Amino acid sequence: MTIKHNFDRSITVAALIFNAGMTSRIRHSAKMLPIFCLKCVVSVGIIITKLYFLDFQLQFCMFLADRNDMTTKPSKEVQLLADLAKAFADSLDLELTLKAILKSLDTHVKLQKGTITLLNPETETINIKVAHGLSEESKELGIYKIGEGITGTVVQTGKEIIVPDISRDNRFLHRTHSRKETAGKQIAFYCVPIKLEGKTIGTLSVDRQVKKGDDFEANLNLLNVIATMVAQAVKLNKLVESDKRQLSEENLRLRQELRTHFNIDNMVGTSNAIKEVYRLIEQVAESNATVLIRGESGTGKDLVAHAVHYNSQRANKPFIKVNCTALPETLLESELFGHEKGAFTGATEKKIGRFERAGGGTIFLDEIGDFSMNLQVKLLRVIQFREFERVGGGETIKSNVRIIVATNKNLEEQIKEKLFREDLYYRINVFPIFLPPLRERKDDIMLMADYFLEKFSKENNKRITRISTPAIEMLTSYHWPGNIRELENCIERAVLLCNDEVVRSEHLPPSLQMIRKSESGAKRSLIEIIENKERELIIDSLKKFAGRQRKAAEELGLTERILGYKIKKYGIFPKLLS
Ligand SMILES: Nc1ncnc2c1ncn2[C@@H]1O[C@H](COP(=O)(O)OP(=O)(O)OP(=O)(O)O)[C@@H](O)[C@H]1O
Numbered sequence: 001m002t003i004k005h006n007f008d009r010s011i012t013v014a015a016l017i018f019n020a021g022m023t024s025r026i027r028h029s030a031k032m033l034p035i036f037c038l039k040c041v042v043s044v045g046i047i048i049t050k051l052y053f054l055d056f057q058l059q060f061c062m063f064l065a066d067r068n069d070m071t072t073k074p075s076k077e078v079q080l081l082a083d084l085a086k087a088f089a090d091s092l093d094l095e096l097t098l099k100a101i102l103k104s105l106d107t108h109v110k111l112q113k114g115t116i117t118l119l120n121p122e123t124e125t126i127n128i129k130v131a132h133g134l135s136e137e138s139k140e141l142g143i144y145k146i147g148e149g150i151t152g153t154v155v156q157t158g159k160e161i162i163v164p165d166i167s168r169d170n171r172f173l174h175r176t177h178s179r180k181e182t183a184g185k186q187i188a189f190y191c192v193p194i195k196l197e198g199k200t201i202g203t204l205s206v207d208r209q210v211k212k213g214d215d216f217e218a219n220l221n222l223l224n225v226i227a228t229m230v231a232q233a234v235k236l237n238k239l240v241e242s243d244k245r246q247l248s249e250e251n252l253r254l255r256q257e258l259r260t261h262f263n264i265d266n267m268v269g270t271s272n273a274i275k276e277v278y279r280l281i282e283q284v285a286e287s288n289a290t291v292l293i294r295g296e297s298g299t300g301k302d303l304v305a306h307a308v309h310y311n312s313q314r315a316n317k318p319f320i321k322v323n324c325t326a327l328p329e330t331l332l333e334s335e336l337f338g339h340e341k342g343a344f345t346g347a348t349e350k351k352i353g354r355f356e357r358a359g360g361g362t363i364f365l366d367e368i369g370d371f372s373m374n375l376q377v378k379l380l381r382v383i384q385f386r387e388f389e390r391v392g393g394g395e396t397i398k399s400n401v402r403i404i405v406a407t408n409k410n411l412e413e414q415i416k417e418k419l420f421r422e423d424l425y426y427r428i429n430v431f432p433i434f435l436p437p438l439r440e441r442k443d444d445i446m447l448m449a450d451y452f453l454e455k456f457s458k459e460n461n462k463r464i465t466r467i468s469t470p471a472i473e474m475l476t477s478y479h480w481p482g483n484i485r486e487l488e489n490c491i492e493r494a495v496l497l498c499n500d501e502v503v504r505s506e507h508l509p510p511s512l513q514m515i516r517k518s519e520s521g522a523k524r525s526l527i528e529i530i531e532n533k534e535r536e537l538i539i540d541s542l543k544k545f546a547g548r549q550r551k552a553a554e555e556l557g558l559t560e561r562i563l564g565y566k567i568k569k570y571g572i573f574p575k576l577l578s
């Protein structure tokens, strides 16, 4: 009657089918053997699985059909099975499931009492997890050691125990002090082990008044089947709990990482302009003020929005970003505020909007300049009164979110063109942070270039240690229309192209090469290009050997005299490179 027994039977049946199939097919064709074997293995796996479940169900039904006590009508037992199946399907909460199991048992087979105990492997004690017909105080008292009393013995031996009359059995500890009122009646006690992967993890026990013609064996069998189901519920619960724990640990770790990542100290730049940005972030982060971040594309608006959130007290709450250009107006509205079921065609379910999801945290509305006039009115209301309604809903929802908006558009121009509401502008312009374009903070270019060089070298497992002087010249004289994003992409590309320790001018994108050519005025001759390259290589080598000419000459395959001549020709000062 155990699962193992069922499983063995399934394997035997499957093996017979497999054997019969094999014999006839092998005769049929030897060529198809490998494919056939693979198919067989898969089919046998499926057959075994199906038989396993079929056999288990059959066993349970046969058991229900065979037995004739505990309930008088077989339909009650089918009802019990249905109730148990529902208890398993209804909840992933172990306690609720186990309570529902005991309740179903009581409904269909009338219990005096029922308990499910589980072994705590750490304390090595057996505790009542759920009980039916016991007060909370009695339940608390039900703690047993392994081997202690009937429950402890069942856990220790893994074997069920039936006590036909508990008043005559001195193994009862009466720890829960709950059996006084049963005096006078013959009460039988059944205790069966709950086993998982061969180990006893607890017990299922019931007290039941003995009726005439009671079949103890059949009752025990029923409880054994239910104990097997309980074991599966415990297993599932363990998996769910471990998944939950892992997810919440992962969540905490990621939040911590984000916090560190978006720490102001991790932002690169020492120019006065960026220092002012750091100061503003620190000043505003703690408050709830709406922040407006302005700046050209790629200047770091997203980064600043994150930094404001992760340096605020809302850091442990959600940070929700909405890209306002990515969605059409109607979709954007329901994305922001959510919608009720049936609010519009296709709204088959109620949807929680991003304002609600950001509850307690921060919502970042990127590209606010692209908001439609209709949505601007709704946003104005959220900012003013901190409330909104879901699309198609009448309920007013209070909102506790900090709003950060960003744009690269000229909002003042947009107001003049009647594309942006003036009242909304004043509402969002409470605390503006302006991010200067990279060309206006040239001091930061090399700092950032080095930062990205280190980052991408590490990511690509390369040892690139520096950027050559001509390449530096090109980087610093370029006007960077795509700002930091363009610089980041440019260095990533250089790292991918570079197979050396040094990023050189040829590793930089064509847009930067063009600048160099146009700066030099006319087209350069081949000789000029070669000389330029030669100068670059000599400088690199001297840098590498801290200005020592002998070493550099060796590396370049030149005599010291020739190197000296070229150093003079190109106006290089080795001492400055040491
Ligand atoms: N101070 C900084 N230090 C390091 N990296 C930065 C800094 N500022 C920006 N970056 C990086 O530059 C890239 C572009 O930044 P971000 O996406 O924040 O720009 P943006 O202004 O939001 O651009 P867009 O307007 O196109 O959305 C990002 O990868 C970001 O990490």
Ligand SMILES: [Mg+2]
Binding pocket: 301, 302, 366
């Ligand atoms: Mg952005």
